[in-house]
Amino acid sequence: MNLSTIKSPGVYINEVSAFGNSVVPVATAVPAFIGYTPQAMYEGKSYTNVPTKITSFADFQAIFCLPNPPAPADPAKQYDPEYYLVKQDSQPTQGDYMMIGSDFYSILPDPNTIYYLYNSIKLFYDNGGGDAYIVSVGPYGAPSGNPAILGEQVVNPNVQINQLTNGLALLKQEQEPTMYICPEATLLSLENNASLMQAMLLQSTEMQTAVCIFDIIGGDDPDPLKYMDDIEAFRNSTGSNGLDYGTAYYPFVGTTIMQSTDIDYTNLFGGDVSQLKDILSPADNPNATVDAIIANIQNPPDGKALTVSQYNNSLLVASPTYSTIIAHVLQDANLLPPSGGMAGVITTVDNQVGPWQSPANTSMVDAVNLPISLSETQQADLNVDAISGKSINAIRFFNGLGILIWGARTLDGNSKDWRYLSVRRTMTFLEQSCKLAANAYVFAPNxxxxxxxxxxxxxxxxxxxxxxxxxxxxxxxxxxxxxxxxxxxxxxxxxxxxxxxxxxxxxxxxxxxxxxxxxxxxxxxxx
Missing domain, CATH: 3.30.1070 (Cell Cycle; Chain A)
Structure with missing residues (x-):
């Protein structure tokens, strides 16, 4: 109370605070996902290129997923990749393949239809995710109608570097996100992927609020002998700035995110069932039941057309070969970059202990297999790199324990200050909490x-x-x-x-x- 303001006689009460201001801890596990979504619309308002906070997968579905048609139609497909079975002259040495009769078929995607964000969000929430920001940079693009080239990196031309970097820049206005994640960065060319990662690290350095979780190109189909080429390419692509704000995980993880109901004949050959018929019911070994089902799909009887799921179930019963094809395609579609799952794991660890606990020696929910089983010796080259110091955190399989996250380092592995991810994140947590609390004393008497x-x-x-x-x-x-x-x-x-x-x-x-x-x-x- 300012005594000089008292002018008239009377009794005045002067309350004195017994306790000083306190520091309110900031949230430590709020990932920001940047990428492509089925849609970005809610109540007539577009959410494309609008950083949007969600608190559950239901929130994500409401804003960024396609509405379901009325029954009895099948639910809308939120992610609809297309795959081709390409006949090979001999047994393939790369990629997934299967044998039908005496012939080998490689299972290759249409690169233009491969996206990772939708399934990464599901993986995030299955692993304990909470609050998150979504920056949708656009919807899915048109398919190419052609399979990827066997042995080459899958590059989706619909995934544009300028759209992703613009989405990243929008997060400069948001102080709450503590992780930057772009699952579809691995669908860029090596050069564009390098540009995006360096932009993410630079922004993290400027903001001092978030770390970047990176995936590695080639982690979906690593060569058992030459996988270190992918690691070296990644290390050469991340530059030298802001390495303490970056962390990387290898390889991709095989998950159970997509179920058998999510893949059907419309995901094969661009929906051209005539090509599927040639495989399921060849001229030298016809299957009359399959022929009848496909004939109904192509020319449904008036008023008696079945749903896609009903036709699909009929094909699964009629043809064991079809069941095997769907199983292979489902396995390939479920191979995901680990960054989304890691965001969920970090959220769970933070909620249980705190950011000072390393998100390692723990499992990832939904992860059931790995495309490469790294040994202790192989991980040594990932964990420690004497030249660049850019450590790669391995995801490994252990007998009796299953799949575990077996690394806890940043890309700044040669720094004693910032070598560990938990140290970087704890310091960021302390700094930002104290910074926000100190705002109360701006303009206070010095x-x-x-x-x-x-x-x-x-x-x-x-x-x-x-x-x-x-x-x-x-x-x-x-x-x-x-x-x-x-x-x-x-x-x-x-x-x-x-x-x-x-x-x-x-x-x-x-x-x-x-x-x-x-x-x-x-x-x-x-x-």
Whole structure:
């Protein structure tokens, strides 16, 4: 109360706050997904290129998914990849294939129909995801009508570098996201993928609020002998800026996100069932039931047309070959970049412990197989790179344990400060929490009362983090220190210029990445 404002006699109450301001911890696991969606429309408003916060998969469906037609029609397909069976002269050495009769067929996608965002969002929420931002840069493009070339990287020309970078730039206006994820970046050419990753790292460095989770081109179909070529290409593509804000996971993961009801004959040969008929009912071994079903699909009786799912179920019963084809296509469609799942894993770990706990030595829900089984020796080249320091986190299979995330490093592997993802994310969490709390003191008197209030506020916050295990030290004084004052962090000139400098030192917890057990024999002693 300002006594000079009291003019008339009377009794006045002056309430004095007993407690100072407090630091409210910021959210630590809010991914921002950038990519292509089935649609971006809600209540007549377009959400294309509009960063939109969602809290559940139902929110995503309401805004970014196609509406379902009325019954009895089948639900709308939100992701509709197309695949081709291409006959080969001999057994293929790359990619997925199957044998029909005495012939080998490679299962190849139409590159223009491959997208990852929709299934990555499902993988994120299946692994415990919560709040997230979606930046839809557009709908799916038209199919090419041709299969990919066997052995070559799948590049989707509908995925445009300028659209993705524009979507990324929109996030500069959003302070809440703590992770940048672009699952469809691996569908770009190597050169465009490099440009996008470097732009993501640069923006993370400028914002100081988010880390980038990268997938690696080639992680979907790694060559057992030459997979390191893909790793080297990735390392050469990420540049040298902002590496402590980046982390990468390898390889892709085989999931159960898509179910058998999500793939049918319309996903084969661009929906041309005549090509499918040539395989299921060849002239030298006809299948009359298949012929009848396909004839009905091509020319349905008046008023008696069945739904796609009904025709599909009939084909599954009529032809074991068709069932095998669908199983192979489903397996290929379920091979996903791990970034979406990692965002969910990080969210779960943060909710259970905190950002100081490494999101490693844990499983990924829905992950059932891997395209390559890395050994301990093979991972050594991924985890440590003496030249660039760009560590790659491996996803590995262990007998009796299943598939585990077996890495916790950033791309700045040669830095003792920022080598570990948990350290980078904990520092970002502490910095942003204290920064937002300090806003209350902008324009406050730059005097001892304010300095002590700021020290007490930040000190109380760090003490709580230390008690939770986020800082190391036998006592609070060993875990952190906060300094603010004339002669310690400021000079008289600083005060004249309006600067209040606060120095915070914290002892961050680091993961026990290498556990060494020492065994030694000793002589037996008499009892």
């Amino acid at each position: 005097d001892k009362n304010t300095w002590e209030a700021v020290k007490a506020m930040i000190g109380s916050f760090l003490n709580d983090i230390w008690k939770q295990g986020g800082l190391q030290g036998a006592s609070a004084s060993d875990a952190f220190s906060v300094e603010c004052g004339l002669g310690s962090t400021m000079t008289s000139e600083d005060i004249l210029n309006g600067f209040m400098n606060v120095t915070v030192k914290v002892a961050i917890v680091r993961p026990a990445e290498f556990i060494v057990l020492t065994f030694q024999q000793q002589m037996a002693t008499s009892s």
